[in-house]
Amino acid sequence: MPDSVPRINKRLVFMIAGVAASGGLLFGFDTGVISGALLFLKKDFALTPHAQEWLVSAVLLGCIAGAALSGRLVDVLGRKAAIIGTACVFAAGSIWTGTAGSVPMLTAGRVVIGLAIGVASYAVPLYLSEIAPPENRGALVSMNQLLITVGIVVSYAVDDACASLDHTWRWMFLIGVLPALTLGVGMAFLPRTPQWLAGRGRRDEAMTILHRLMPGIDARAELDAIEQNRAREGTGTLKDLAAPWLRPALFIGVGIMFVQQATGINTVIYYTPTIFEMAGFGSATSAITATVGVGLVNVLMTLVSIRLVDRLGRKPLLSAGLIGMTLSLAGLALGFQFEAAVGPTLKWLTVGLLFTYIGAFAVSLGPIAWLLIAEIYPLHIRGVAMSLATLSNWVFNFIISVTFLSLTESLGKAGAFWLYAVVGVIGWFFCRMYVPETRGVPLETIEHDLRAGVRARELGRS
Template sequence: MSKTLLLYFIAAVAATGGLLFGFDTGVINVALPFIKQEWQLSETAEGWAVSAVLMGGMAGSLLSGQLADRLGRKRINILASLIFVAGSVLTAIAPAPSWLIAGRLLLGLAIGIVSFSVPLYIAEIAPSHMRGRLVTFFQLAITIGILVSYLCGYAFADYENGWRLMFWAGFVPAAMLLVGMFLVPESPRWLVSKGRTDEAMVVLERIHESAHARQELADITRAMQDEKNRRPDWRELFSPRLRIPLFIGIGIFLIQQFSGINAVIYYSTRIFEMAGFGSGDTAIMATVGVGVVNTLSTLLAVRFLDQWGRKPLLYTGLIGTAVSLATISFAFYFKDSLGVDLLKILSVGGVYVYILFFAISLGPLGWLLISEVYPLRIRGFATSLGSFYHWFFDFWVSFTFPILAASSLGTNGGIFMIYTLVVLLGLLFARYIVFETKGLSLEDIERKWASK
């Protein structure tokens, strides 16, 4: 196997965690109508059924940050795969809503772990010229997982207890991740941080040419030597010299989540029903279209992220999502005068265009930036904190959407105008906070903060 092919294999195995992320967050979209019908869930219970994953995600991202620094990137992903297996089984056999919520809490715990450990692991394995592309595999896998969950929803919709089959399907990628992580190496940067330089060199020689591997090891070792007299301390993240990385890690996910992405991912079936699509197969098929657009658009990000750079794609995505969200808001506000057919065109078209621009920018850039901007010494903790904010903001968007959708803000499109304003604020964030990391090694970025 060539070294380039090996890198793609390692990234693909690790990114299976992203596939599970996408599947287990997206499957509730298509399963929820059938669960509501069987158990007569209230709007609040519906919110908890969706948001339990997000609460588990917050816990997983916080609890596992220091474990990743202590145990290693590989073993923490193996732990996550075991939790995925347990959560998939529990949600599929749940005899009552409380059991379903408990299973989704477990799935959220695992998702919280992989949401920071997988991008971190890939970033530390990848050469600088491929890092954007390979880390974006994680976001691509998320979109594929979402699409697969929607397809499972469509395939099992007419089966008795079909929603249970939808959850059972998540067991397969969980088992794949568990097996696959035993076949890939540990992060060489983590090995160096633990004094296991010889093992790190073995890994680097597997993925680089010998001369490049030696240079890479020298750079990593030099960065570690520069920091050898400074013990890891999570409080350093809040020091003045790391203020910009901290703002990036929080701000990128605030803009990402309050752009309304997971209101669309979790509730697109409901949004299309509000736009006049009949319930059942028609709305679910429109939702499958969301998954297809999401996946194809993320492929564009994989192709061009290292070529164009982070900031140009961020600007493009923010402008595109603002226009599409404003279109959706306009469609619902004037729905009485537009007519049903035009409302369907504008709402579905607006959602699809929104997904396209989000998938080439805010989607992959959140995970990529938090895996790049922090020093190695505290990278595990700092990345887990960034992941926590992703789930924290995601929770509030997802929990409040069904409540707001039932209010006047939902019926007149006001909720989408709120999301539009957040995205416009994101343009200021992109201009004054985010910096370009294209072509820089992780050690180059670390030296940038060391010089502050």
């Protein structure tokens, strides 16, 4: 191959990845938009705290169902078609929720949006991992996580912009149609992945795409390698995952998802304006404006994590992040516990502590939990194992989100944050005692150690 031919068509690869990763932006938008809308919905429909919890959490029931169906859908339809389908469902759900005339209709629309989020959370990273050249895979797959945080801050900004309009919450939901259309139309012009085409016997199409993406490589040899890898992948079942030698990896995967959710992250994502109102912000508009800052910190610290995770390692970032999160939660608990003594300062104390909390999460548990589940499972079981970990994440997310306001009523505002802080302490010990350091460790070494019965936190050290 002449030297003048670039090995990778980086411009094309990054353009494709940018369009596909906008599925993450849509995911983040429809996850975060409810936080501002809730302040107006509870007044328009006279929602009780319990009804608010179910309206927020309805999307997660759809996510659980979507995640459970996603593996089969993505294999049958293909990654590209599945993402286009989710964009259509996103758009339909945005119109449904924006025009709903009752709480049951609004809740049903939220479930529909959740179905799309559940499928997108699986299909988009898979598409990115298969379309990206190996040397760019980490950065391009991380782009999805980054755009989820961007989508959340965009949703907060939309909530802020719509707060003074008539029919406020309707506009907040309806604007979701625009990124949905962008994703659907953009994906229509992108190629299918070579891996999926090869699995369907469409070698000529796969070769053509490989030539476009990586003109400076031997496309035939690359396709042969893809087919060899496919022969090893996807043969595992849930029964295989229950094998004794895989239990440490299963425990780590489900455990890290529990810690990620049970430390209260989605009480912040879904209820930040509500928490700010609890702390003394006098109007919905000012509470939503303060929430935009939380979203910006989330984006900036995710960028920091992407830069540091392969330099400092997973465990140091997890340890530092959990300490920061736990101290922030304890500070919030103390602030609400001594609310009368703190006075008007409480609202600014809450802003600072939530900024610290979300920043600590974004640099640690946010991206690293997802990275770990991609690293600790052997290749033949990775697909089903990651699906189970993703499903458990949505289940824990639902449980935490549907109980937050009830906890503030039964335990008090301080009690709810003390509970999350205790989970943070437990999570720190869990990561310290069980989570291995996987930085720079070949995945084959981790599988070897699992088969040899090496203790969980020692995996990869052989």
